[in-house]
Amino acid sequence: MKARLPQGYGSGSNNIQQMMKQVQKAQEDMQTKQAELETAEYTATSGGGMVEVTVTGKHQVTRLSIKPEIIDPDDIEMLEDLITAAVNEAMRTADSTGEEEMAKISSSLNIPNIPGMGGLF
Numbered sequence: 001m002k003a004r005l006p007q008g009y010g011s012g013s014n015n016i017q018q019m020m021k022q023v024q025k026a027q028e029d030m031q032t033k034q035a036e037l038e039t040a041e042y043t044a045t046s047g048g049g050m051v052e053v054t055v056t057g058k059h060q061v062t063r064l065s066i067k068p069e070i071i072d073p074d075d076i077e078m079l080e081d082l083i084t085a086a087v088n089e090a091m092r093t094a095d096s097t098g099e100e101e102m103a104k105i106s107s108s109l110n111i112p113n114i115p116g117m118g119g120l121f
Contacts, residue, residue, distance in 0.1 A: 026105055026106060026108065029105045030102060030105050030106070033101050033102065033105060034098075034102075037057040037094075037097065037098045037101060038056065038057040038058045039056060039057065040056065040057050040094075040097070041054050041055070041056055041062060042054065042055055042056075042057070042090050042091075042093040042094040042097065043063075043090060044086050044087075044089035044090035044092075044093055045086055045089075046082045046083075046085040046086040046089065047070060047082040047085075047086075049067070050066070050067045050069070050070040050082060051064075051065070051066055051067075051070065051079075051082040051083055051085075051086045052064075052065040052086065053065075053083070053086040053087050053089075053090045054090065055087070055090040055091060055094055056094070057094050057097075057098060059091055059094065061087065061090075064083070066079070066083075070082065
């Protein structure tokens, strides 16, 4: 008498190979997306558009625009605050966009929980 295995049981090596292919593809996708995000530009403004800053995903300021009417030699501190606010907002935008894009890729893995792996998957 032959013992029959339940459907799907015993094909573990196929499942592991499939999972490894998924992980490898996700890793490649992440590297590609990371390169895109590093060169992408993010722009933010402050003071109702009086100060505009553009940064890359690598946090390099590539452009700073200041409307002449906001420049008051007697209130340099306000201009400094507006520049700081715009730079910080552009950096936050770059960071959050990167995190969202990477989360999209990693969530597509669909790796099952493997017993004995300590909940790593």
